Amino acid sequence: MKPAILNLRRNLITLGYALLILLWSYTGLSKIIDHTDFQNQLERIFPSPSAIAIAIGIPILEIAAAVSLAFKSFRTPGLYLSLLLMAIFTIYVYIVVAGYLSKAPCSCGGIISALSWKAHLVINILFLFLVIYLLFTRKKGKEVAVTP
Amino acid sequence: MLKNINIGLAALVLGFGLTITTSAFKNAPKNRADVQWNFLGTSTGQANDQTKYSMSAPSPTECGSDDQLPCYILTPESVDTQAELHDYFVSTYGDSAPAIDAAAAARRAAQ
Numbered sequence: 001m002k003p004a005i006l007n008l009r010r011n012l013i014t015l016g017y018a019l020l021i022l023l024w025s026y027t028g029l030s031k032i033i034d035h036t037d038f039q040n041q042l043e044r045i046f047p048s049p050s051a052i053a054i055a056i057g058i059p060i061l062e063i064a065a066a067v068s069l070a071f072k073s074f075r076t077p078g079l080y081l082s083l084l085l086m087a088i089f090t091i092y093v094y095i096v097v098a099g100y101l102s103k104a105p106c107s108c109g110g111i112i113s114a115l116s117w118k119a120h121l122v123i124n125i126l127f128l129f130l131v132i133y134l135l136f137t138r139k140k141g142k143e144v145a146v147t148p
Numbered sequence: 149m150l151k152n153i154n155i156g157l158a159a160l161v162l163g164f165g166l167t168i169t170t171s172a173f174k175n176a177p178k179n180r181a182d183v184q185w186n187f188l189g190t191s192t193g194q195a196n197d198q199t200k201y202s203m204s205a206p207s208p209t210e211c212g213s214d215d216q217l218p219c220y221i222l223t224p225e226s227v228d229t230q231a232e233l234h235d236y237f238v239s240t241y242g243d244s245a246p247a248i249d250a251a252a253a254a255r256r257a258a259q
Binding site for chain 2: 022025029071096116117
């Protein structure tokens with residue numbers, strides 16, 4: 001394969017990882033910083049014990065995903081965790097867009113929270129495809145080493 | 149030198165840094181107890197119609213896109229059903245559509 005194409009693929013993969021790391025670190029830490037508000041929003045939908053568990057578990061998983069993806073040796077588990085999280089969030093946003101929830105919190109963080117729910121769904125689906133693509137390339141061993 | 153930077157680590161630091169240095173939450177109500185009701189109607193005359201509001205469905209157009217219609221209103225936390233919203237409109241604004249329209253926390257373009 002031509003070097004130019006290889007370089008382009010390498011850069012796209014690098015960019016993909018960077019976007020995921022940015023996403024998870026941003027949303028995870030934002031939930032931790034305003035943990036009380038996040039939990040209050042969850043309690044509007046889930047029973048209190050579940051809301052507490054989710055309010056603690058989700059940001060931890062998001063940070064774990066971000067940290068895993070930042071280091072090449074741990075990228076595979078990071079990608080699987082990203083896939084799980086993104087699938088859950090995408091299903092949740094779909095449920096909201098479809099109107100099945102009368103009350104829907106969205107402690108999304110920053111720019112993302114300014115989106116409409118439909119735009120949020122589109123963004124989530126795009127990230128889902130990104131994760132699947134990165135998993136595919138990693139499994140196929142086509143990922144080009146990123147200079148440490 | 150750039151090649152020696154761990155891109156992943158840089159993205160991690162950037163993500164954490166952005167979160168810390170910016171306001172990381174959505175257009176949260178000023179008062180945490182407030183409930184946000186998104187206006188789904190197509191005219192200002194519907195501003196006092198509680199059936200044109202939703203807590204979950206987004207407004208048809210983006211908030212801030214224009215100032216033709218209300219985008220959402222904020223109510224106390226206790227107002228979490230449309231019936232209660234109607235009562236709130238009556239008790240707070242005399243069920244006046246212009247008054248409710250003027251009280252909208254954000255505005256948007258008509259469809």
